[in-house]
Amino acid sequence: MSVEMVFGFLVGVTVCALAVPAVRAVQRRYERRRNTAATEENQVSTISQALHLAFQGSPTGATVVDRAGDVILSNPSAHEMALVHDRTINAEVWKVAQEVFEDKETRSLDLKISQRRTGHRVTQVQAVVKPLTLNDDRFVIIYGSDESESVRMEAARRDFVANVSHELKTPVGGIALLAEALLEDPGDPAHVEYFGTRVQKEAARMANMVNELIALSKLQGAERLPEMEPVRVDDIVTDAIARNQLTADALNIELTAGQPTDKLVMADKSLLVTALSNLIVNAINYSPESTPVSVTKKVVGEHGKEIVLIRVTDRGVGIAPEDQKRVFERFFRVDKARSRQTGGTGLGLSIVKHVVANHGGNLKLWSRPGTGSTFTIELPVYNEIPLLNDQNPAGTPVTLDNRLGAAVVARANSRRKDKA
The missing domain is CATH 3.30.565.10 (Histidine kinase-like ATPase, C-terminal domain)
Known part of the structure; x- marks a missing residue:
């Protein structure tokens, strides 16, 4: 009896030792198939998906509104440019949109955006408002482009000319007067040293001012940001x-x-x-x-x-x-x-x-x-923010595309609940 028990125990141990690697191999194969399927699901497979991702990832702000002022569709750039905030259309843009609803004529307007938070760099936006289609007058679309850099550069050029013409008059005039005083008695060493030192100091001050004016002009927009x-x-x-x-x-x-x-x-x-x-x-x-x-x-x-x-x-x-x-x-x-x-x-x-x-x-x-x-x-x-190595709770690799898609789906679901 004891021999049979020992024999049975050894057989059980052997079977377990062989079964564990087999089970692990099956689990690995199942994980590979699941990850492959998840990756295929994240790939763009239809034209509508491609259009959706292109719209949401566009650097041009775009939003569609109806006659009631409800935001039907918008992309992240539209929110960044303050065309839309909390699913509400910008008041200035809505005023122009109402005119477009009436006569179906394309209009444009310039928006000056106040800084809403640290890290927000959009200050000037040009918005174009036009009918979504001439065959359906229920919707208009607003396109927004970030003009902050262009406005900044133009203002910098104007300021630089004004600053140079105004502020350099004082040191230049001072140097001229000091040089005139220096020439009155060029044979007196003490006289020459005193006024020569003053000329040198004013010249250094003017050079420093010119360098700082140039630096300030670059920062204000005379050159593009580094x-x-x-x-x-x-x-x-x-x-x-x-x-x-x-x-x-x-x-x-x-x-x-x-x-x-x-x-x-x-x-x-x-x-x-x-x-x-x-x-x-x-x-x-x-x-x-x-x-x-x-x-x-x-x-x-x-x-x-x-x-x-x-x-x-x-x-x-x-x-x-x-x-x-x-x-x-x-x-x-x-x-x-x-x-x-x-x-x-x-x-x-x-x-x-x-x-x-x-x-x-x-x-x-x-x-x-x-x-x-x-x-x-x-x-x-x-x-x-790593995009390729993170794993979501379901084990699917987190990519930029499916993060964006999830955000859009969530917004769409929220809109359906509101209308219901």
């Missing part, structure tokens, strides 16, 4: 502090950096380092000797919609409330005497404002006279 890439916030802060360390040491001002963060932002590194450096220079110039200037970082918001705050804080003289609204204007100086003493041109903060705006960020100021000032740069955090 290609952005992910950059570590800590590297930007470290480089900006290093650029101003000698100036701070000469005034016995301690530059301190806050706790590091591993966050990334989409940026042109050199521009952001320049902008942050301008804020640090400004803090140093308006701080008493032996006082600290701090640069801190803080991340706010939820994952995927995070914003990094870079703050530059000084313990200086502060800025009066009536001047705080004007500090970012070109050539505005709170303290003209101090600005001349430090060689400032009045363009530094304006450059910062445009650099931050070109990165889809915001620039804020808090200041109290006698206490100090804090300038805050707000930038959207860059989060890389």
Whole structure:
């Protein structure tokens, strides 16, 4: 009896040992078939699918509305350009659409978009409103194109000409007068040295102003925006502090950096380092000797919609409330005497404002006279989203196409429920 039990036990162990690999092989084969089927389901197989993806992925905003003002169809670009918000058509666009419903004539309008959130870079939109078809007068379609870059570049050209013609008159006139004084007594070494030094200083100031005017003109749109890439916030802060360390040491001002963060932002590194450096220079110039200037970082918001705050804080003289609204204007100086003493041109903060705006960020100021000032740069955090390796709950590879399709299906289902 014991021999039979041992024999049966050995047979059972052998069968299990052979069955486990077989079961695993069947499971792997089943998984491969399921993934293959899921991949085939995600592929574009009909013309309607191709048209749908082309419409939803178009960089041109497009939305269709009926006579009641209900949004029948829209793509993500239309929402980005504020043609549609929360399934409601833009009020200005709807006013023009009503006229198109009446006479079936194509119309266009320019929309100026206020910045709604950090990271939003569309400021100017041209909308074209026309009947969807002349055979059915129940619908109109609105096309939107982002004209922000073109408007920005044209405004920059106008401002550059105005700034150069106005602001360079003073140093040029000063150099002419100094040169005239220098020639009155060229044989006096002390006379020559004094006025020669003044001419050299004014020439350097004018060269600095020209360089900053050119930089500001580029930022405002005289050139297209540079290609952005992910950059570590800590590297930007470290480089900006290093650029101003000698100036701070000469005034016995301690530059301190806050706790590091591993966050990334989409940026042109050199521009952001320049902008942050301008804020640090400004803090140093308006701080008493032996006082600290701090640069801190803080991340706010939820994952995927995070914003990094870079703050530059000084313990200086502060800025009066009536001047705080004007500090970012070109050539505005709170303290003209101090600005001349430090060689400032009045363009530094304006450059910062445009650099931050070109990165889809915001620039804020808090200041109290006698206490100090804090300038805050707000930038959207860059989060890389893998599209091919993620798995959804059902095990289907997540791609850009089926993410978009799911969003559209959800919106369509919501619309059906509302109408029901």
